Amino acid sequence: MCKxxxxxxxxxxxxxxxKTHDSLAFQRLGLAQVPKVLLLENIHQxxxxxxxxxxxxxxxxxxxxSPPALTEQLAGVQILGIRSKTKLxxxxxxxxxxxxxxxxxxxxxxxxxxxxxxxxxxxxxxAPFSNTRSVAELIVAEIIALSRQLGDRVREMxxxxxxxxxxxxxxxxxxxxxxxxxxxxxSQVSVLAESLGMHVVFFDIVQKLAIGNSQPVEELxxxxxxxxFVTLHVPATPQTQWMIGERExxxxxxxxxxxxxxxxxxxxxxxxxxxxxxGPLAGAAIDVFPEEPEENTNKFVSEICGxxxxxxxxxxxxxxxxxxxxxxxxxxxxxxxxVVSGATQGAVNFPQVELAAVAGTYRIIHIHHNVxxxxxxxxxxxxxxxANIHSQILSTDERIGYLIMDLDQNVxxxxxxxxxxxxxxxxTRMV
Ligand code: NAI
Numbered sequence: 001m002c003k004x005x006x007x008x009x010x011x012x013x014x015x016x017x018x019k020t021h022d023s024l025a026f027q028r029l030g031l032a033q034v035p036k037v038l039l040l041e042n043i044h045q046x047x048x049x050x051x052x053x054x055x056x057x058x059x060x061x062x063x064x065x066s067p068p069a070l071t072e073q074l075a076g077v078q079i080l081g082i083r084s085k086t087k088l089x090x091x092x093x094x095x096x097x098x099x100x101x102x103x104x105x106x107x108x109x110x111x112x113x114x115x116x117x118x119x120x121x122x123x124x125x126x127a128p129f130s131n132t133r134s135v136a137e138l139i140v141a142e143i144i145a146l147s148r149q150l151g152d153r154v155r156e157m158x159x160x161x162x163x164x165x166x167x168x169x170x171x172x173x174x175x176x177x178x179x180x181x182x183x184x185x186x187s188q189v190s191v192l193a194e195s196l197g198m199h200v201v202f203f204d205i206v207q208k209l210a211i212g213n214s215q216p217v218e219e220l221x222x223x224x225x226x227x228x229f230v231t232l233h234v235p236a237t238p239q240t241q242w243m244i245g246e247r248e249x250x251x252x253x254x255x256x257x258x259x260x261x262x263x264x265x266x267x268x269x270x271x272x273x274x275x276x277x278x279g280p281l282a283g284a285a286i287d288v289f290p291e292e293p294e295e296n297t298n299k300f301v302s303e304i305c306g307x308x309x310x311x312x313x314x315x316x317x318x319x320x321x322x323x324x325x326x327x328x329x330x331x332x333x334x335x336x337x338x339v340v341s342g343a344t345q346g347a348v349n350f351p352q353v354e355l356a357a358v359a360g361t362y363r364i365i366h367i368h369h370n371v372x373x374x375x376x377x378x379x380x381x382x383x384x385x386x387a388n389i390h391s392q393i394l395s396t397d398e399r400i401g402y403l404i405m406d407l408d409q410n411v412x413x414x415x416x417x418x419x420x421x422x423x424x425x426x427x428t429r430m431v
Contacts, residue, residue: 039058050328056336080101134322134323176226244271254279360408363407404431
C-alpha cells in the first residue's frame with residue numbers, strides 16, 4: 001500500500017532540526033537523520049507538540065493499520081505511537097527493524113506482544129496514571145448522585161414525570177466511605193470525599209500511608225460492615241476476581257451503596273442484581289462490566305439494567321479531555337527521554353534504568369541477552385580502546401539485560417560497533 005492511499009500526512013510544524021537536537025546530535029545517537037515518529041489513531045495534540053519541540057519528525061495517520069500495512073509503513077520509523085486498536089504482533093515487530101520504542105497512548109498494553117518486543121530490545125510505554133483524577137471525580141459525583149437518587153429523578157423528568165420526594169435522599173456529609181484499594185485512584189477519592197465532610201476508611205493488601213483523616217482497616221469485612229458507600233479501586237488479579245459477591249453483599253449495611261469503576265471482574269453481577277432487588281443495597285454506580293461491548297454500536301445487556309437507583313456508564317471513568325492531553329504528554333516525554341538519554345523508567349516490558357547525563361562523557365546503551373559474562377566482555381572492549389568508564393548502570397529481567405554506560409573518551413562509536421558484534425548483543429546505540 002502506498003503512503004498516499006493511507007492518507008499519511010506530516011505534521012506541519014515538524015522541523016528536522018532544532019537548537020537542542022540538531023541533525024549532528026541525532027547522528028551521534030546512531031540515527032542517520034532526525035528521529036521519525038509515526039502516530040496512529042488520532043493521538044492527542046500534546047503528543048505531537050512534545051515530539052516537535054524535541055526536534056523529531058512526526059507523521060500522522062488517523063486510523064489503525066492492518067499488520068501488513070503497518071509493517072510497510074514502519075520502514076524508517078524509530079518511534080511508533082498507537083492507541084488500543086493497533087495490534088502489534090511478534091511478526092510485525094520482528095519485521096520492523098528500525099523501531100526503537102513504542103508508545104501506547106492509552107492505559108492498556110494488551111494490543112502489543114510485550115514479550116516479543118522485550119526480546120527484540122524494544123521498550124513499550126503506556127500512561128497508567130494520566131486519568132487518575134478523572135476517575136476520582138466521577139466517583140465523587142456518583143456518590144452524591146446515588147445519595148439523592150439523581151439518576152431516577154432525571155429519567156423520570158425526561159419521560160414527563162414530576163416526582164418531588166425527599167424519602168431516602170440524604171446528604172453525604174458525615175457518612176462513611178469505604179475505599180477498597182488505596183492506590184492512585186483510591187487515595188484521590190479519599191481526599192475529595194473528606195473535603196465533602198465524609199469519614200473515610202480504606203482496605204488495601206499493602207500497607208499505605210493514610211491521607212488526611214482516613215483510617216485503614218485490617219479486614220475487608222470490617223469495611224463492608226461500617227461503610228455507607230463502598231467504592232472499588234483494585235486491579236484485576238486472581239485475588240480480586242469476584243471479590244464482591246453474595247457473601248460480601250450480606251455483610252454490607254442496609255441502605256448502603258456500591259460503586260465500581262475498577263474492573264468488571266471484581267463484582268459478581270447476578271449477586272449485585274439480587275442485592276439491589278432484595279437488599280441491602282439502596283443503589284449502585286457501575287462503570288465496568290465482566291463483558292463490555294467492543295464497539296459503541298453494539299448493544300449493552302446486563303441484569304442490572306432498569307433497576308432503581310442504578311447509575312450505569314460505558315467505562316468512561318477515565319475518559320476526559322484532560323486525561324487524553326495528559327496521556328499524550330506523558331507517553332511522548334517518556335519516548336523522547338529514551339531516544340536522547342536511554343532512560344527506561346516506566347516502560348512496561350523492560351528493565352528500569354535511568355542515569356543522569358554528565359557533560360563531557362559519551363553514552364552507550366546496550367541491550368543484550370541476559371546470560372552470564374556480558375558485562376566483563378563489554379568492559380574488556382572498553383579497556384581495549386583505552387577508555388575509562390565514568391558511570392555504568394545495568395538492570396536485567398528474565399530474558400534481557402539493559403546497560404547504560406558513560407565513557408570519558410570519545411571512542412563511543414568504535415566501542416559501540418565492537419559491543420554490537422558480541423554474540424549476546426540485541427541492540428547497541430550511542431546516546
Ligand atoms: P493502583 O495500582 O494505583 O492501585 C490499586 C491498589 O489496589 C493498590 O494500592 C493495591 O495494593 C490494591 N490492591 C490490590 N489487590 C488488592 C486486594 N485484593 N484488596 C485490596 N486492595 C488491593 O491502581 P489505580 O491506578 O488506582 O487503578 C485502580 C483500578 O482502576 C484498576 O483496576 C484500573 O484498571 C481501574 N481504572 C479504571 C478506569 C475507568 O475508566 N473506569 C480508568 C483508570 C483505571
